[in-house]
Amino acid sequence: MKVLRVFSVGLVLSLAASIAVAGFSGTATVTSDYDYRGIAQTATDPALQGSLVFEHDSGFYASVWGSSLDWGDGSDADIELDYTAGISREIGTSGVSWDAGLLFYHYPGLSAANFLEFYGGFSYASISVKLSYSDDFAGVGESGWYLNAGWSHAWENGWNVLVYGGYSFGDAFDDNQGHEGPAIGFPDYINYGIGAGYTWKKLYFELKGVGTDLGAPHRVNDGVFANDFRAVFSLTLALP
Secondary structure (H helix, E strand, O other): OHHHHHHHHHHHHHHHHHHHHOOOEEEEEEEOOOEEOOEEOOOOOOEEEEEEEEEOOOOEEEEEEEEEOOOOOOOOOOEEEEEEEEEEEEOOOOOEEEEEEEEEEEOOOOHHHOEEEEEEEEEEOOEEEEEEEEOOHHHOOOOEEEEEEEEEEEOOOOEEEEEEEEEEEOHHHHOOOOOOOOOOOOOOEEEEEEEEEEEEOOEEEEEEEEEEOOOOOOOOOOOOOOOOOEEEEEEEEEEO
16 A cells, blocks of 8 residues: 555656646655644655646636545555645735635545535735635535634745644534544544744745644544644655
8 A cells, every 4th residue: 555655646746847847836745744634644654745736827726736645554545636726816906815716635546535625715915814615525425614824924034934723614523424534533623733944945844833622532642643733844845
């Protein structure tokens, strides 16, 4: 499984490098833990990730993002591919921008967990707010909402800081029917993160602390779907 996971994400990274040369932007990332809304997706082990992004002057954008996964020995989900399409524009000259689109989560090997999410949000200066909704979150057949906000600041010397938080809620978080997925068995919860990063040429280094407010019996300290406070380090290469 681990060999397949590395090979699959390696294809995404290779594709990112080749298409980036043709005018698209992309990234290649190594992270100590794939954190999704406060929940570990690689059992707190390292993950390989890659992305391709297309942006048009009209405000339209589309992207594909991929990551290795580890949902435990009993899961056939070894890779996640996210397909996004949306529009982002500034409201006049106010400095306020809006963003709306859809994101499809695809899990080769575990199609039952696939789901579509709609989102919309606003940003101003270093502050952003977004609301996401799925009528079949994580493939459990129930709705899920995610409200998140964040603040970041970057200096000319390459350093930046970030703070964010989110709230996951909806019928999907009360579902305990044994489906595989990142939120199963968890009630409504808050996730958060705080960190700092540094940009050097095309490399971006980031260290952040992430966690949730989930307590016993839903708290997972380590391993598959860990949701306790933990540190995450990542190194990202911008392409081209």
